[in-house]
Amino acid sequence: MPKVDRRIRKTKEAIQIALMELLGEKEFEHITIHDISAKADLNRGTLYLHYADKYDLLEQSIHDHLTRMLDYCILSDVDERGTDFVGSPLPLFQYLEDQFLFFSSMLHNKGIDCFKERLASMVRSGLTERFKHRELHGEAKQEVTIEFLTNAFVGVVEWWVKNNMPYPPQEMANQVRAIFETNLSPR
Structure with missing residues (x-):
């Protein structure tokens, strides 16, 4: 991919930031190009x-x-043991914290339903990949488990962002990881 001129990158960044700030003020449908x-x-x-x-x-x-x-x-998901199924959600929570304006704007604005769908699709794809060669314990079907975990995870992320991140990323990562490990580790 060709390198993008720094001026173009800065201009696009300013435009995207302007949109995010406006989404904090009004619904997407009421925002104009002039705004x-x-x-x-x-x-x-x-x-x-x-x-x-x-x-x-x-x-x-x-x-x-x-x-x-x-x-x-993906770049941050380095497992020290090399055998971890779940991986650490810490990089995700750190990224959410670093990009709070964007995620808060997307999740608070009622006119942007497509964002949650895209986020869920991305999480679902990641879980599907992790489950590819793994048997589940219990009676739950793989597709049901993936759908449940996807919606639970996206719901937790939405709750965390909408509530102004009441816990630090490390604590959220530890909580989510414990929940996943409790429900997905072999018995």
């Missing part, structure tokens, strides 16, 4: 050089953040 460009201190033409419309901006923002989150978590 976004004014908040980013750019003219509308500059915004249109990078995005087709506000929906394209939203879609690219979601894609960029979820891709960076996945990359960050």
Whole structure:
């Protein structure tokens, strides 16, 4: 992939930050291109050089953040023992904390249902990959277990962000990991 000019990267970042700040003030449907460009201190033409419309901006923002989150978590997911099934959720909670404005904006704004669906899809894919060559104990079917864990995990993330992260990332990671290990470890 070609390297993006620093000015373009900075401009796109300013536009995305402006959108996130506006999402804290009003619903997505009521935000205009004029609002976004004014908040980013750019003219509308500059915004249109990078995005087709506000929906394209939203879609690219979601894609960029979820891709960076996945990359960050994969690069950070180093298991000391090499045998851990669950992996550490700490990198995820650290990324959520670092990008609080984005995730808070996405989860608080009622006009952006697609974000939770995309997040759940990403978590579901990760769990499916981890379950690929693993037998579950008990009577639960693999697809039921994956769906349950996906929705539970996304629900916990949503609760944590919406409640302004009442516990530090390390504590959240420890709690989530303990829950997963209790329910997924071989007996």
